[in-house]
Amino acid sequence: MLKNKIKSDINAITTHYCQEYQRVEKQLIGQNFLSPLRLEALKQFSAHGFPNKKQADWKYSSLTTLSQTPYALNISIPDNTLSSTHLDPLRSDYRLVFVNGCFSAHLSNMALLAGCKITNLATMLEHYSDQFNATWKPDETIDENSFTHLNTAFMQEGAYIYLAANTHLHTPIEILFINTDETSRRFIPLRTIVIAEENSKATIIEKYIDMSAENNADYFTNTVTECRLAGHSHIQHYKRINESKLAQHVGKLCVTQQKNSQFSAYSLALNGALIRSDVSVKLLASDAYCQLKGLYYASGQQQVDHCTQIDHVSPHTRSEEFYKGIIDDRARATFNGKVIVREQAIKSKAQQLNKNLLLSPLAEVNSKPQLEIFTDDIQCTHGASIGQLDNEALFYLRTRGLTVAAATDLLVKAFIQDIIEQMPLFNDVALPILIKKTHENF
C-alpha cells in the first residue's frame, strides 16, 4: 500500500515537472541551443524522481514535502516593488539581485571589468551564447543527482561570473536571491556559474533571503553553483541560507580545481523548513587546496542537512573541513562528509571535523564522517562529536546571577566562536537563537 503510494508520488511529481517544462518550454531563454540538454536532464530526472531514503546520501533527508507539492515555475513576472532601500547598503562594486527567481536589474550593480563578465545568466544565454558555450563545461564540474538534473532542465537564471586570467577583485561579488512572494508555491531553479581563469582572485557571496511579511511563504529553491578554478586561482565562496520558515532549499556546489588553486567555501544555514546543502570538490591537480567551513542552526521542525564530498585526485592536494551545528526543539540535522583519496593522490592531507550541540532532548543529529583511501603515504584525520550543554557550566553561570536563557546564550556563543572566527565575512552573524533569547531577556 505504502509502496504504491510512494511510487505514485514519484510519478505524480515527475509528471508535474514534465508538464511544467511543456508549459514554459517556449519561453525559456537559450532554447535554440540548450533544449537538447534540458530535455536530457528532464529525462534523467523523470527516470528517478527525487532521491529516496534507500540512497545512502539521502538516508536521513525527508523529501516528503518536495515529492508531494507541485511547485510551479514563475517565468516572467519580476517583483518591481522592492527598492534598494530594502536591501543592506552596498559595500561592494558588484551586486546581482534576483527577486522571486527573476533578475532585478534596477537593484543590481555591475561594474565593468576588462575581459571579465559578471552578469545574470539569462543575459548570457540571450546575448552572449557563444562565449557562454565556450566557457561552460558542466560535464567536467557537476556531480549529477536528481536535483542537478531538475536544475539543468529549467536553468536560465542565476549568476554568470567569468574572471579573466590575473584578475583580482578587491570587493566581493554579492548575489542576493530574495523571495517576496507571500503565497504561491513557486519553484525557483537557480544556476550560478563561476569560471576563474589562471591566477584570478575573487570572493563571491550567495545570500538567500526571505523578505515576505509573515516569513512563511512556501517555495522551493533549487540551486546549482559550479566553480571551475584554473591553476593558481583563488575563490572564496560564501553561502548564507535565510529562507522562509516553510521554504525548501536544496542546493549543490560543485567545484573543480587545478594546480595550486585555492577554494574556500563558507556556509551558514539558518532558516528554511528543509535545507539540504551539498558540496562536491574535485582536487584535480597537485597542490590544490580547499577548505569547507560551515555553521548550521536548526530549530522548530527544521531539517538541515549537509553532504560534502572532497575528491583528492592528484598528489599533494590538501583539504580542511570543519562544520558545527546547533540543533534545538524537534529539529533534525545531518552531516555526511566523505573524503576520497585516489591512488595517485600521494602526500595528500585531509582533515575533517564535525561538532554538534543539541539543545533539546527531541533534537536529532546524524553525523557520518567517511574516508575512502586508495593509497598510502597520506595524512587524513576525521572526527565527529555530538554533545549537550554542560550542566555544570550552566549551573555555575546561574550561581553567578545569569538566567538559564542568558547562560545558554553564552555557552552557545562559546560553542560557535571558533567556527565563526574562521569565516571572515560571517563574523557578525546573529544566530536566530541568540536573537530570540536576547529578546526574552530584555
Next chain:
Amino acid sequence: MLTIKNLHVGVDNKKILRGINLHIKPGEIHAIMGPNGSGKSTLANVLAGRGNYTLTEGKINYLGEDLTPLTPELRARAGVFLAFQYPVEIPGVSNVYLLKASLNAIRKARGETELDAMDFLKLIKEKLKLVEMDQDFLYRSVNTGFSGGEKKRNEILQMALLEPKLALLDETDSGLDIDALKLVAEGVNNLRSPQRAMVLITHYQRLLDYIKPDYVHILAGGKIIRSGNFSLAETLEKEGYSTILQEESSGQTC
C-alpha cells in the same frame, strides 16, 4: 540571616543530609568541618540551588523568606554566593565577559544601574589587586587552563566583585599551596563585614588559622554532631575526627 531547620536532603533515594540545624547572623563566620562524605559540599550546593537534590524535610529561611523555591540565579541575585570546590572551565567565554554580565545581573536585581564598560573596568582593576591577579587574566576563558590556585583566586575575585550577603566557600583551601592559601584568606578577610555572613567548608584547620571563624560545626553522617568556637577546630586538628565521632556515638548509646 540564614536559618536551617531539620534539613533532610537526598540524591537518587540516598539520604545525605539527615536533619541539619544552623542559624547564621550577619557578620558571622561559620566553619563547617567534617570527614569525607559527611555532606558538607551537599549543604553548600543545596543552599546555592543545585537541582539534582531532593529536599525531603525541613526548612531553609534566608532573610526572612523561604529559599527553597528560588532558582540558582534568583538566589545569586538575592546575595547568595557559592565559591565552587571545583570551579568550572568554560572555554570560549572570556572571564571579563562573565564578570560583567554577572555583576550587571546582580546590580539590576539590587535596583542599581548597570555599569558600562569603562566603569566596570575601573572597578574590576581594583578587585584584581585584592587577589594579586594580572589584567590579562580577564581576557582568558573562564577557568580554562587555570592552575588550581588561579581558579580559587578567580572565585574570590568574583565574590569581591559581587559583594554577596551570604558567601559559601566550598573547600576553597583545597589544592592550594601555603602562599596561595594566605592570599585567598587575605581576600576573604578583606570581605569580612558586619553585613556579610560566611560559611567556610573545609577539611583542615589551617584555613581557619588565617580566617578566624566565630563558630565551628562538625558535620558527620549528614548531621551537625558538635558545635563550638574556634577551640573545637583546634581539638579536631589534634585528635582527628575519629575521637569525636566515637565520643559522639558512645554518648548517644549511654
